[in-house]
Amino acid sequence: xxxxxxxxxADHQAIAWKCQLEPGKEVLVDVYGTRQxxxxxxxxxxxxxFRAYRPAGAYDAVAxxxxxxxAVWARYVDGLDAEPVPETMTVxxxxxxxxxxxxxxxxxxxxxxxxxxxxxxxxGKGRPDxxxxxxxxxxxxxxxxxxxxxxxYTAVLxxxxxxxxxxxxxxxxxxxxxxxxxxxxxxAAAVDLIASALEVNPxxxxxxxxxxxxxxxxxxxxxxxxxxxxxxxxxxxxxxKSAALFLVHLDTEARAADAxxxxxxxx
Numbered sequence: 710x711x712x713x714x715x716x717x718x719a720d721h722q723a724i725a726w727k728c729q730l731e732p733g734k735e736v737l738v739d740v741y742g743t744r745q746x747x748x749x750x751x752x753x754x755x756x757x758x759f760r761a762y763r764p765a766g767a768y769d770a771v772a773x774x775x776x777x778x779x780a781v782w783a784r785y786v787d788g789l790d791a792e793p794v795p796e797t798m799t800v801x802x803x804x805x806x807x808x809x810x811x812x813x814x815x816x817x818x819x820x821x822x823x824x825x826x827x828x829x830x831x832x833g834k835g836r837p838d839x840x841x842x843x844x845x846x847x848x849x850x851x852x853x854x855x856x857x858x859x860x861x862y863t864a865v866l867x868x869x870x871x872x873x874x875x876x877x878x879x880x881x882x883x884x885x886x887x888x889x890x891x892x893x894x895x896x897a898a899a900v901d902l903i904a905s906a907l908e909v910n911p912x913x914x915x916x917x918x919x920x921x922x923x924x925x926x927x928x929x930x931x932x933x934x935x936x937x938x939x940x941x942x943x944x945x946x947x948x949x950k951s952a953a954l955f956l957v958h959l960d961t962e963a964r965a966a967d968a969x970x971x972x973x974x975x976x
Contacts, residue, residue, distance in 0.1 A: 711827045711858070713777040714742045719750075725761040728768060728785035735794075735831055738770065738781040747772035747779035754783050757958045765958035766951025769794070773822075773829040780829030790946065793911050795823040800835045800850040802862045802869075803842075814842045816849055819869035826868065830856040888953055894960030899930030903953040913949035930956060 719739040728736050738754065741747040751772040752758070757765035767787035771794050772779050784791070797820050804817045823832055831854075838851035854860065888904040890897030899922050906913045906921055915938040922931035937955045938947040 711776050712737060712740045712780065714740050721759050721761040724783065725768065725785075728783055732785045732787075733789055733791055735782040735784045737828065737830065738783050740775055740778045740780045740829075741772075742778050744772065744774075744779045747781050750781045751783075754781070756954050756961065758961060765955040766948070773824045774826070775829035776827045782830060788946070794831070797821065798823045798832060798835065800852070800865070801848065802865050803840070803847070803849050804866060814847070816847050817866075819866065820872060821865055821868050822872075825854050825856050825858050825860075826864070827858040828856050830854065830858075832860070888950070888957075891957060891960035891964060893964075894957075895963065896927075896930050896933070896956035896960050898925075899927040899934075900953045900956050900960075902927065903949050903956075907949055907953070911950075915947040915949055915952040916945060918949040918952050933959070 721738070724736055724738055728734070738750065741750065751770040754762045754768050754770035755766065757763040757767070762768040762783070764787075767785065768783050769786045769791065770781055770783040772781050774780075799818060799820050801816050801818050804815045806813045806815060821832075824830065825832055833852035833854050835850035835852045838849050840847055840849060849862075852860070888900070888907065890900035890904075894900075902921055902925055903913070903918045906918070915934055919931045919934050919938075922928070922934065933956065934952045937952060938945070
């Protein structure tokens, strides 16, 4: 079954618990009618804006294209040395070339999305698959998607060609939402510093973030990150991304509190 946008709200608490049952495994949150809505939910999952996914950084989430909208997939990563979710995968597939009186086959290597085109879930890992054609033994790749949706080689070739012909449409296809400081926030500059470091090194740690912040005069942010890492389950292994998301969470909460106070003062 291919998921479609749901009129009802997602049960985030149930989804968070499901993620915790299998740490590191992606779970479908929901499918949204617009990319912007999906990206906002993905940011909310990672930053802990939704209470079910707290503390900030305990969950990772991505928004990616699906057949009927944009799907958000989440995973529980607290305390795990989780690798970034890949955007693409390289596979060998058979290309059947029809010629007058003869059908030949060539095995070609192509790059495709690492996500299922039906539901946006992770595609399975490719494995060598031997087949025989015209008396020749050839090797292609086969994979099984955990979601159960099947990829035909014809569809995969079409997808690969489309990626080559329209590269801009597929650039940044997998979106986790931009990691950026809250405008006007107390820790905005600190978040932007960590985000820049993460672009160079996705495995940039919270410990390195503390040193980076101190070197750039963001001493209060450095102390906050240190306290966060000490209280976090991952301890010294806390990632820089988790630290940045925690700072975003603090600024987001502060802004919400200020807005609430302002509204309460209005007459």
